[in-house]
Amino acid sequence: MAYKENYRKRYERHHDELRWLYMELYDNGDMFAELCDNMQRFYQERGRELKSMDCQREADQDWYRQNDLLGMMMYIDNFAGTIKGVEKKLDYIERCNVNYIHLMPFLETPKGRSDGGYAVSDFRKVQERLGSMEDLESLTAACHRKGMKVCMDFVMNHTSEEHEWARRARRGEGEYMSRYFFFDNWDVPSQYEKTVPQVFPTTAPGNFTWIPEVGHFVMTSFYPYQWDLNYKNPRVFNEMMYNFLYLANRGIDIIRIDAVPYIWKELGTQCRNLPQVHTIVRMMRMISEIVCPGVLLLGEVVMEPEKVVPYFGTVEKPECHMLYNVTTMATTWHTVATRDTRLLKRQLDIVSSLPKDYVFLNYLRCHDDIGWGLDFDTLEKEGFRERPHKKYLNDYFQGYAGGSTSRGELYNADPVTGDARFCGTTASMCGIEKAGFEQDEAGMERAIRMDGMLHAYMFMQSGIPVLYSGDEIAQVNDYTYKENPDKAADSRYIHRGAMNWALAGNISDPDTVEGKLFGQLGQLEQIRKTEKAFVSNADMWTIDTGDMAVLCIGRYFEGDKVVGLFNFSEYDKTVRIQENDGDYVDLISGERRTVSEIDIPAYGFYYLKKK
Numbered sequence: 001m002a003y004k005e006n007y008r009k010r011y012e013r014h015h016d017e018l019r020w021l022y023m024e025l026y027d028n029g030d031m032f033a034e035l036c037d038n039m040q041r042f043y044q045e046r047g048r049e050l051k052s053m054d055c056q057r058e059a060d061q062d063w064y065r066q067n068d069l070l071g072m073m074m075y076i077d078n079f080a081g082t083i084k085g086v087e088k089k090l091d092y093i094e095r096c097n098v099n100y101i102h103l104m105p106f107l108e109t110p111k112g113r114s115d116g117g118y119a120v121s122d123f124r125k126v127q128e129r130l131g132s133m134e135d136l137e138s139l140t141a142a143c144h145r146k147g148m149k150v151c152m153d154f155v156m157n158h159t160s161e162e163h164e165w166a167r168r169a170r171r172g173e174g175e176y177m178s179r180y181f182f183f184d185n186w187d188v189p190s191q192y193e194k195t196v197p198q199v200f201p202t203t204a205p206g207n208f209t210w211i212p213e214v215g216h217f218v219m220t221s222f223y224p225y226q227w228d229l230n231y232k233n234p235r236v237f238n239e240m241m242y243n244f245l246y247l248a249n250r251g252i253d254i255i256r257i258d259a260v261p262y263i264w265k266e267l268g269t270q271c272r273n274l275p276q277v278h279t280i281v282r283m284m285r286m287i288s289e290i291v292c293p294g295v296l297l298l299g300e301v302v303m304e305p306e307k308v309v310p311y312f313g314t315v316e317k318p319e320c321h322m323l324y325n326v327t328t329m330a331t332t333w334h335t336v337a338t339r340d341t342r343l344l345k346r347q348l349d350i351v352s353s354l355p356k357d358y359v360f361l362n363y364l365r366c367h368d369d370i371g372w373g374l375d376f377d378t379l380e381k382e383g384f385r386e387r388p389h390k391k392y393l394n395d396y397f398q399g400y401a402g403g404s405t406s407r408g409e410l411y412n413a414d415p416v417t418g419d420a421r422f423c424g425t426t427a428s429m430c431g432i433e434k435a436g437f438e439q440d441e442a443g444m445e446r447a448i449r450m451d452g453m454l455h456a457y458m459f460m461q462s463g464i465p466v467l468y469s470g471d472e473i474a475q476v477n478d479y480t481y482k483e484n485p486d487k488a489a490d491s492r493y494i495h496r497g498a499m500n501w502a503l504a505g506n507i508s509d510p511d512t513v514e515g516k517l518f519g520q521l522g523q524l525e526q527i528r529k530t531e532k533a534f535v536s537n538a539d540m541w542t543i544d545t546g547d548m549a550v551l552c553i554g555r556y557f558e559g560d561k562v563v564g565l566f567n568f569s570e571y572d573k574t575v576r577i578q579e580n581d582g583d584y585v586d587l588i589s590g591e592r593r594t595v596s597e598i599d600i601p602a603y604g605f606y607y608l609k610k611k
């Protein structure tokens with residue numbers, strides 16, 4: 001009874017705005033009524049435990065803005081073979097202090113034409129080799145018992161060419177063709193091509209694919225087997241929302257909205273970030289607040305800050321709960337390659353000037369390439385020109401320039417623009433692969449320091465840090481993808497290797513690479529979750545150090561102040577910071593320190609707490 005009442009209240013709260021937006025976009029009252037009926041149906045089907053979790057989270061809207069969440073993203077097969085396997089590894093995950101796991105795409109997808117699972121052929125079926133929906137429900141329930149959250153992708157921009165809708169469209173069924181963008185000649189596609197940039201210029205050039213069976217072109221912004229869905233058709237929106245609610249009801253806590261800026265297309269535009277995208281995300285937010293308010297929306301917007309931030313929506317009309325801090329991530333690696341923290345400092349200042357309730361997902365590496373989406377206007381003023389600098393960064397991380405010890409590969413090098421992105425694991429980019437191969441002990445020591453320092457700096461940012469599975473044990477690049485014809489053309493697989501459980505066996509041995517890094521991360525994670533200055537909505541600012549290579553970040557919350565210092569160079573430094581407010585204690589060593597003048601070793605860092 002109480003649950004029924006909850007639904008009614010939530011529905012009433014959002015109904016007018018939801019209807020208004022829906023009618024503005026689709027002007028179709030019948031379809032809106034159908035959507036509402038289905039929302040209620042999914043609510044009725046939602047399990048009791050999930051409903052009570054919804055209520056708890058609704059009552060504590062800041063539940064995800066604390067300092068207690070630490071994420072890890074992982075491929076189910078690479079990590080533990082199957083979903084059941086992941087469930088058996090929850091103890092390891094707990095040992096990593098991780099309480100939020102992002103399971104990389106696991107829904108049905110055609111072998112060899114899957115884009116790492118981002119080409120979904122059935123939104124309600126788990127890939128057989130990984131398990132079943134029951135296994136997923138068992139895993140989410142087991143996670144919830146341990147206080148862990150589970151995140152999954154909702155790939156809503158496109159379906160696989162093998163999805164039932166696509167198969168029927170290929171047979172020429174108009175109803176299904178209207179769910180995609182079909183054109184019987186090149187006129188309109190050629191006009192789109194004039195304004196729409198390419199996502200995969202080398203591996204999948206162009207935005208359309210010829211489908212001989214129906215004699216039509218279909219829009220394919222990503223790979224040719226990923227057909228863009230047409231959200232101008234309300235049937236597409238409704239059905240995709242039902243899929244979304246179906247997945248939420250399996251116990252998913254965080255839904256990552258894949259490639260969200262792309263979901264609306266208009267001729268004559270870049271087909272990115274159009275106003276209708278925000279209408280759709282806002283509707284999704286309301287639909288989830290009505291049916292499953294405990295679920296968080298994580299938007300995947302891999303763009304510059306001005307384009308990312310609107311996806312938070314406004315205070316009255318919020319959209320996503322959480323967004324990737326992507327420019328900060330890319331700028332971090334620029335800083336590694338230049339030992340020049342100016343741009344990073346500026347970027348952190350931009351992020352910390354945003355409203356404190358915005359939650360960012362912070363990371364060093366994820367499953368995708370690193371695109372050099374840096375603030376080149378500012379960089380020009382600092383003497384870096386865009387094209388040569390991108391080339392320098394790519395050369396640096398391939399290990400060719402600037403005293404680099406990094407290893408990795410280019411991704412989608414575009415012969416026309418000269419642009420390329422970069423792939424590699426954190427450990428390889430920090431020099432662990434090279435030092436291991438060359439049995440260079442000093443080099444290894446330095447590489448581990450850099451890796452630890454980067455994590456310490458990442459944990460100091462506001463939001464939720466997410467580790468890339470394997471990074472906790474310094475896993476290096478995996479070159480075996482080149483032998484697999486399904487993967488060879490996509491260098492992102494270099495950092496999507498299988499978890500090395502033999503090496504993970506070393507985590508308690510401080511004489512090993514794995515043990516050193518794992519131990520250090522563990523210590524940092526403990527500090528982060530016990531010191532309240534690390535809560536997501538604390539004050540954060542940057543502090544001048546007088547040395548370009550040393551970054552200093554301050555955090556303050558309810559009387560607690562922590563200052564972090566991070567040396568991005570291979571030289572020992574002495575810096576002076578203007579925080580003459582007495583004694584500090586080093587949270588790692590427990591020693592007392594003053595901050596007026598401080599020695600910081602090569603790739604070293606400090607977390608200093610004001611006494």
Ligand code: GLC
Pocket residue numbers: 115116118119155222258259300367368
């Ligand atoms: C997202 C994913 C990426 C995928 C693309 C297409 O950007 O992170 O891996 O290729 O969407 O779905």
